[in-house]
Structures are given as structure tokens and as C-alpha cells.
Amino acid sequence: MITSSTEFGRHVYQITDIFKTVMHFEILKNNPDKLIPGVLKFKSEGEYSKISGSEYLLIFKGESGWAKKGIEVRPSPYIPNVYHSAIEIKGKKSLLILQFDSFTKMLFIDVYKGFYPQLPGLLDHALAMHPYYYE
Secondary structure: OOOOOOOOEEEEEEEEEEOOOEEEEEEEEOOOOOOOOOEEEEEEOOOHHHHHOOOEEEEEEEOOEEOOOOEEEEEOOOOOOEEEEEEEEOOEEEEEEEEEEOOOOEEEEEEEOOOOOOOHHHHHHHHHHOOOOOO
């Protein structure tokens, strides 16, 4: 159970399908708080990424199907295969830190419910200090 905004809930996903520009994932282990859906896809942004700075769109699948709008995911400037984004949970902007393990084909998404650093320096600090699955 998450008790403060600087604690995170870890969600673990496994790749189920890989297409030309899309990877599909299903949850293996969900955080007890179940902050994000159990099925998602990572879609390459292609040319758009040069403008926005994001590399992927994170798209969740809910009960009624795939979300119509994806969440932009940006790479960490320091650690390969680590990304960050934001999602709104119960009206509050929340930090997502994503780590992809290319060896096991697993995606770890850590959700800081209600916490998002507003200054770029604080985001860099949060990414540098985060306890990753592996380093």
C-alpha cells in the first residue's frame, strides 16, 4: 500500500507480441494498489519524436478497448532502457518511471501516485536516485 507521494508502486509486464513499431505487454505482477491497467502497448513515435522529445507512446487497454490517446514517454538522459512519463491518477499528476530489460523482455513501471517533480532538475534527481530493478 502506498502511503506517501514519494513511494512508488511497481508493476511488472512481459512482452506478448512484437510488431514493426509496436510491442504489446501483459502484467505479470501487479502492485496491490493496481494503479495502471494490466495490458498495454509501447508504440514507436517515429518522426514525431524528433519534435516532441519522446520516443514512444504508452497506450493502455481498458475494459472498453485501447485508449484513443497515448502517453508520451521520454528516454532518461543517464540510463539506457529507462524512460519517464506522467499520468493523471485521481486528478493528480503522477510520475511513471519505466525500465525495459531487453534480456528478459520485461517492462517494469514504477508509479509515484500524486508525485511529479515540477522543475527539470528535480526530475533529473528523481531519475538518478530511483531504485531500479537492475543497474
